[in-house]
Amino acid sequence: MMTDRLNPKQPEFVLVTSDYTKKFVMKHNIAHFYQFTAESNRMSVIPDACVDILFVKQDGKMTTRIAGTRLEKGETDTHINSEVFGVRFMPGTNPVNKLMKLSELVNNEEIFEEMISYEDREYLLESMFFAQSFEEKIHIFLTYYQKYFDWRLEEKTGLKGVLLDEIMKSNGNVKLTELSIFTGYSERYLNKKIHEEFGMNPKNLMRFIRFQKAVSQLTATINQFNGIDTALSSGYYDQSHFIKEFKKLSGLTPTSYIDNLLCNSYDKKLHVLS
Incomplete structure (x- = not known):
């Protein structure tokens, strides 16, 4: 069984709305669902090693997109008054694995409805458009997802699961040499395997896991x-390293990042459903 699973976050999504709703899942390789009405035309994105699928309702129509992780802080387009429903998957999960590699989604966004059949496109977009509640949207998506994506094939006892487990337990602070000794596979093979399964090299995967651990800790103790x-609980070896790395990936020092969230009422806008 996986230990210490990460729930990746994009706190600045919360800042572009007055009411951000989230529901944790942490199964079927889905981290959580979220929903908000945008009050800005842009929102900041930080590295999270994950893929999101977003359904956007605006001006009487529904569009979708699939977005991979960023390698550094960036921005993505939103539209004022658009209603956004999102699905965030766990690191290493690729919901379009028959069409694109995870590495092809890194720093990239694609139109999701173009990747599914005409019948599924009609069902998903029409059902999402007329859905009356957050829970109904979750049910609609899961009905589609469970039909096509067999998360049971993602064996937790397989090499991919073992690697993610060890990286999580170490807070992204395990060396490839140590993983090689633990698994019995060569460092060269593991480097290739991690890139294939997670869409990035081991260094970035571990950096982003460690960074997201810190983001989770910051928002939990805001x-x-x-x-x-x-710094220590997130896997950084000292506070100076933590501050330097956090600023590289978020654009702000940890203190400034927290100040920005508090000044923009992050803790009041975020509503987490059980």
Whole structure:
């Protein structure tokens, strides 16, 4: 069984709305679902090692897109008053694995409805357009997803699951040499395997896992931030390294990042459903 599973976050999505709703899943290789009405034409995106599928309702029509992880902080387009429903998958999960490699989605967004059959496109877009509630949208998506994506093929005891488990347990602080000793596979093979299965090289995968651990810790202790505790619990070897790396990936120091969230009422806008 996987231990210490990461729930990847995009806190700045919350800042472009007055009401951001999230529901944790943490199964079927889905981290969580989210929903909001955009109040800006742009929103910031940070590295999370994940793929998102977004359904956007605007001006009487529904469009979709699939977005891979960024390698550094960036921005993506939104539209004021558009209603967004999103699905965030766990690291290494590729919901369009028959059409694109994860590496092809890195730093990239594609039109999702062009990747599915005409019948599924009609069902998904029409059903999502007329759905009356967040829970109904979740049910609609899961009905489609479970029909085509067999998450049971993602064996937790297979090499991919073992690698992710070890990386998670170490907070992204395990060396390829150690993984090689633990698994019995060569470093060269593991480097290739990680790139194939997660869409990026081991260094970036571990950086993003460690960074997302820190983001989770920061948002969980948003009113009681302690830089040293966050650095050590997230896998950084000291506070200076933590601050430097966090700023590279978020554009802000940890303290400034928290200040930005608090100044924009992050904790008041975010609503997590059980």
